[in-house]
Amino acid sequence: MAEMTYRGALRATLREALQQDERVFLMGEDIGAYGGAYGVTQGLMAEFGEKRVKDSPIAESVLVGCGVGAAMAGLRPVVEIMSINFSLLAFDQIVNVAAKLQYMSAGQINVPLVIRTVTGGGNMLAATHSQSLEGWFAHVPGLKVAAPATPADARGMLAAAIRDPNPVIIVEHSLLYPIKGEVPDGPHVTPLGKAKVVRAGKDVTIVSYLRMTLTALAAAEELAKEGIDAEVVDLRTLRPLDRETFVASARKTHRAVVVEEGWGTYGIGAEVASSIASAAFDELDAPVARVSGEDVPMPYNKELERAAIPDAARIVAAVKSLL
């Protein structure tokens, strides 16, 4: 085990993939000499050259579309979209093509494309740079959507994504990049589609993903001080969704709160809550509660932004409302 930042863990996996598989190449805006808008690809162009680490024009649609074409032709492109907000410019290629080509061609062509992108708010980047849109992609059959919350998962899930024969979107959170954590030594793969109980507890289940998993863990610590023992489940992969793990937890604790940073209306939390309610209705002692981002375009002002994003206090309050 070694301590690594989330950013460093991602970089280690990219480096390893570039070393081990000559089909792998990286493509994105400012990923070369600049090292990526969030520094993930720092040093990789110097090490592997411009052929393997390609700076692209500001053109998200062709960035993804070209990745689809290269993947179809046998390469393993890892495309970086600087922000999930800009992925909207590539929505056609992601949703209409990457997700469907395998099906539309009756299995003749698969698209082993990895898209890395950055989601979420908290940086005073306002309405068009702070959205959590991963749920839109998680809605689409044919895509896989992974959202690692820890350096170890970032390392292992990106490795799994690069090995996967399907298009995988890796959703990273800008506030997680400097976070440090223990990462197993050497290459390791964390299977996609497996949620994880990251804190065992018996009184209530808190289901979350990405940065909100850390917020949920902080809330669990607060609750512990008051003698409430919360179990925290990190979804880790949004599609395919591992319902079994969080439903089992809710069956055990009889109460559940679902937390997400993005908008609640039609949100990921709705899917999770409905899954728990349908599978474990008779075992629940209270309705499933939800904590989600406020239904507003993200304000620029720090205090207003803070009010729009769930925090530990809101999670604590939601848990208490069930007891």
Place this chain on the structure above:
Amino acid sequence: MARKTPVAGNHSEAPSAAPLSAEQVAESYRLMLLSRLLDERVYALNRQGKAPIVASAQGHEACQIGAVWALDKTRDLFVIYYRDIATCLALGYSVSELMLGYMARRGAPFSGGRQFPYGGADLKRRVINTSNVVASQIPHAVGAALAFKMRREPSVAIVHFGDGATSEGETHESMNFAAVHKLPVIFFCENNGYAISVPLRKQLAMARISDRAAAYGFPGVTVDGTDVAATYRAVREAADRAREGGGPTLIEAVVPRLMAHTTDDDERRYRTAEELEERKRRDPLPRLRQTLLDGGLLTADGDSAMRRQCIAEIDQAMAAAESTPYPDESTFYDHVYAPQAKK
């Protein structure tokens, strides 16, 4: 037509490629005739409720066949669009295979009945088609060309699209990206003057679509797309240049659209009776027939015999497709995801 139709190529240098042989010209005519008769038949099938949607290639056949002659089926990639019927026949698809696609039957070549006719992919024959969202196929040719270049393969990717696609952002992004990376890709625009009902003068404010190439920094040519040989020469030149590392080319093949956009369209709402009459004079089929008759490569009797043979082939394909079952419902969820082992 509201504007003068450009027909002459604006590439003046002598073509480097060997001209088509007499056999190739004669075969071009057979393919054109087969494509036309198939096209007419599936239109009828649509009206009988047997083929859900048909996009006609009538008027486009010559340029489609000429483009295929210019490329290498064993190593090049054909990113086609929904109107490429003659392209597929020239690539070697049988009418029986294509008929399965029209009728959405089991074993249909590109999608096994999961996508519009011609939509999907056929890796064995190096054909892909994701064009049902207009222009979305264009970046795929660019990406494949990137792979060819990275692996130092002497392959070329050609991507077909209509004039309507040239207004999409994806087209611009693709051409620019291909130019920056000097990729072996041929942008092949089958310009029939209409984006469904919107005429060219409402789509662009310049005389020629091919003029756009200059803005990206690669050659652009306009050819008479009703002329197999002219199209062949232009595509061959572009392919030779691409294989030598010279980067992309934009080819605009100007063709008449002899039918409505698709079977879902009634073009009488936006095309005048005169125009519908005028376009028949630009039909490539009688033109090539006359050339062959004049050159002694075809006789009137030979033409009739060829026509009967094509019709028999289509009859047979139709009967075979009608007796082919639909895709099995048990395969409904197959291929949503690729199995992990497939790498």
